[in-house]
Amino acid sequence: GTETQHILHAFCRFVSAPSPKIRMRLRKTRTAAAMATATAALSVASAVSPLDIYDGPFTSQPREDDLLRAIHTCDHSVTCAGISLASNGTVESSTIIYEHSFVGPLATPKTHVSDKPYTFHRGKITAGNVIAADVTGLTLRDAKQYCTDHEDCVAFTYPLWSLTGINYLPNVTFVSTLDAFEPDELDEYRSYVSNDPVRTADTVDANVLPYDKEIAKKPYRACCKTTEVPTFAEVEAADTVMPRISCNISREEFFLKYEVPRKAVMLVGCDEEWPAKTEWTYDKLAPRFANESKWRARLGGKTESYDEIEWELLAESMLENKPFYVFDQLEHSEGKSVELDYIDPRPMLGGNLYAEMNSRDIMWAGPLRWFCIGKFGSGTKSHIDPFSSDAWNSLIKGHKWWIIYPEGVTDRETFCDGSCSNTDVLTREWYGSIGVNAARTEYPNDKYAYHVLQRPGETIYVPDGITHSVFNMDATIAVTRNYGSAANLDKVWEEVCTSGDDQKWKIMYNLVLNKEQRRRVRGSKYYPFHQNCKEIDVKGSNGDEGRKVTDKPKEEMDEKLWHPSFNPKVGDTVEARYKGEHNEWYKGRITKITKEGLYNVRYDDDDTDVGLKRISIRRYLPLTEGEIVQSKIIDKKGKDMWKLSAITKVNDDGTVDVKHFDGETFTSLPAGIFVQRFDWRYQKGNRVLAKWKDHGWFKAKVAKVNSDETYAVDFDDGDFRQSADKSDIKFAWI
Secondary structure (H helix, E strand, O other): OOOHHHHHHHHHHOOOOOOOOOOOOOOOOHHHHHHHHHOOOOOOOOOOOOOOOOOOOOOOOOOOOEEEEEEHHHHHHOOEEEOOOOOOOOOOOOOOOOOEOOOHHOOOOOEEEEEOOEEEEEEEEEEOOOEEEOOOOOOOHHHHHHHHHHHOOEEEEOOOOOOOOOEEEEEEEEEOOEEEEEEOOOOOEEEEEEEHHHHHHOOOHHHOOOOOHHHHOOOOOOOOOOOOOOOHHHHHHHHOOOOOOEOOOOOOHHHHHHOOOOOEEEEEOOOOOOOHHHOOOOHHHHOOOOOOEEEEEEOOOOHHHHHHHHHHHHHHHOOOOOOEEEEEOOOOOOHHHHHHHHOHHHHHHOOOOOHHHHHHHOOEEEOEEEEEEEEOOOOEEEOOOOOOEEEEEEEEEEEEEEOOOOOOOHHHHHHHHHHOOOOOEEEEEEEHOOHEEEEEEEEEOEEEEEEEEEOEEEEEEOOOOOOOOEEEEOOOEEEEEEEEEEEHHHHHHHHHHHHHHHHHHHHHHHHHOOOOHHHHOOOOOOOOOOOOOOOEEOOOOOOOEEEEEEOHHHHHHHHHOOOOOOOOOOEEEEEEEEHHHOEEEEEEEEEEOOOOOOOEEOOOOOOEEEOOOOHHEEEOOOOOOOEEEEEEEEEEOOOOEEEEEEEEEEEEOOOEEEEOOOOOEEEEEEEHHHHEEOOOOOOOOOEEEOOOOOOOEEEEEEEEEEOOOOOOEEEOOOOOEEEOOOHHEEEOOO
């Protein structure tokens, strides 16, 4: 792929004869996995005061892996302009890797210049030839393009904070020369300098752009003190990115289009038939619950610590316009009545891998659903939801201002700076300092947060791992739930297996996961069945006898894909786990078994693995017609794209024909290179095509998921099939 070619090109500038052990993998997913291990924090060297980035000096040139790690880290940093092995005019040693905030004309043959077009500098350009001053109405991406399109532009600078036009930079100044620069410790001014050595050769004074290792570690600084926030109209105007779709979307379509690609979205109309739509008002809720009942909440606006507060005080705050915020899991008897007022939105209904544990009162820190009531100024600062859970939040009354950060941005990157912020930072202070600038702040590479204004009747979906925040713009009432998604199975399984409660993984493995999902988790590093897990009585929440839950269902005992009864030999076609450590399985052939019992494998794309343990080898099961998979296409830029597809035909030569969810079809795809398996479990209510005897495929609906993983099917013409195998069902779009 493009990234691989770039890294390889940069690498070859450093090393004339790379070690044979370095084999660049052209499969993008493998490149990403390999490079992910190379993103550990890189201590860097100042262009003025060089500092060895390693624990000790090298006796020869740095290893190839060190160079690749440094290149990757630089290319994914907004502050790094390039790295060098040799002197760029300020250092002597050629055995140390140095990072530069500006390269310009100082590059040597052993300098890698990052291909990012601009490099971030915290501070203000104070001298230079001005092309345009006080330009408004530009996003940061627009400002970069404006400078790129102007052949003389080498940099731009702007003040950061403004309560108006929160998607746009305030008062940008573009320059054709950069003669003086004033660093800004408080991050009130920001600048971007061209990373094009030709453009900046005679126009940027490198001496005015000092390297600051603290800025390299943490580019942005936020002093959270102000409580000023943008107006409702400003937030509404900034809501331009979040897609909105009907809540009538089916469970399977929502799963494929949003949960699998981990894409946040706003659903409209999920509450249309909920009693909550009419019953959840401050006037109706205030007298509804017993005055002495306790709720997890906070009163007043000076702290955000939660306490158990009597409903009488909360009701008084509701009706008298005093600040308060309820965020309660509804575990008490009073709260449970709230559950009668709503159901899970249709697109998420039946998709919670944690539901079986919740029904047995075997939970995490509660049932993971909350009743949320609060007034202007309440909410939560930036965070990632717990327990590897996706979340939905349905708003019944009021308006909420959400900020959604790009994938990969951790919540720690968005925290207030403790050295210059108030001790107990309020959500309103976070929003007035960091939130207001969220869309004006770049994250690698050229990614940005965006603003969303949630309105009554809207339900927002936020996938696991996405940093987000929420601020109540007026008096609000909402309900939210966190759930385990099958699209996030690897992380959900990790949560279950590392919870310290054996009942969790045994319930999920035996009562929740389908056969393909069980096969997948057995291939993960969290597979506990070798630890004498024999049998457990799982009792219901009412103390009933429950049912026996064994750790090895019969069909699994008969067909364990890497059980000792399967003895792979040289020449066998298998599925192997890449490098023995990634949860990626690829079709290949065993080329050698060492005397130590390790396996060498050549994959169908001619890549190889050596020294794999037995646990990383399993049977290869041929793909079947109707199976839901991921298939690879190559976009116009030469990058791999994996799309959700169904196999429409298995050809005699081993290739397959597929149909994408959007209707596009491809034929004769090599199974081991362009097709990967994909887990799916049909749910009650799914619209499908099902076989009726030998008469063909007919429109139907899944009526029930049977305990043996077959399906009861209702045909549209009135017929009924009690037990249909998964192979006799396919999605209606296939």
